[in-house]
Amino acid sequence: MHTLYIVPTPIGNLEDITLRALRVLRQVRLIAAEDTRHSRILLDHYQISTPLLSYHEHNKLARLEQLREALAQGDVALISDAGTPTISDPGYELVRAALAFGAKVVPLPGANAAITALAASGLPTDSFLFVGFPPRRPAKVRAFFAQYAALRATLICYESPNR
Numbered sequence: 001m002h003t004l005y006i007v008p009t010p011i012g013n014l015e016d017i018t019l020r021a022l023r024v025l026r027q028v029r030l031i032a033a034e035d036t037r038h039s040r041i042l043l044d045h046y047q048i049s050t051p052l053l054s055y056h057e058h059n060k061l062a063r064l065e066q067l068r069e070a071l072a073q074g075d076v077a078l079i080s081d082a083g084t085p086t087i088s089d090p091g092y093e094l095v096r097a098a099l100a101f102g103a104k105v106v107p108l109p110g111a112n113a114a115i116t117a118l119a120a121s122g123l124p125t126d127s128f129l130f131v132g133f134p135p136r137r138p139a140k141v142r143a144f145f146a147q148y149a150a151l152r153a154t155l156i157c158y159e160s161p162n163r
Helices: 019-027 036-045 064-073 092-101 113-121 138-146
Strands: 003-006 030-033 052-054 076-079 104-107 128-130 154-156
Touching: 003 092, 019 076, 030 036, 030 064, 036 052, 052 064, 064 076, 064 092, 092 104, 113 154
Parallel strands: 003 076, 003 104, 030 052, 030 076, 128 154
Antiparallel strands: none
16 A cells, blocks of 8 residues: 555645645645646646546545555545645545555645634634634524633634635
8 A cells, every 4th residue: 555645735825835745746646636627727837747536525435445446556645625635624534544444644734724824813822723614504603602612722713705
């Protein structure tokens, strides 16, 4: 079994990618991408021609066997549309499966929206909790945040204008 690389991708600015990430994306046998159309923009920008396989919320479990076969033949990279894969993105099931298959899992450092926002927030950074995306319904949002009301740490969550 080979290696599954967890490769962060830029959040908005294509220059926010590491040299190591570019090398890995060029060298792997296959890239599992959340949205291949979106990922193609990044790969074309850096003239990377590695084959892409869609891996997203709606097909992630169906793709596991195909990705296991790919890992048996060579290294695979997992990327999301922006930021670090598996952080409020599809991927943790693939990581779990890769470990069960006996593959090595190597996370690369790079872009992460939560940490970047925290660093620029002016809020305390010595203790924080990341809680992903809050619920969409107003009544559930109140209950969601109420459970953290007594927390003596900075609370970080994601939100998107597209949900």
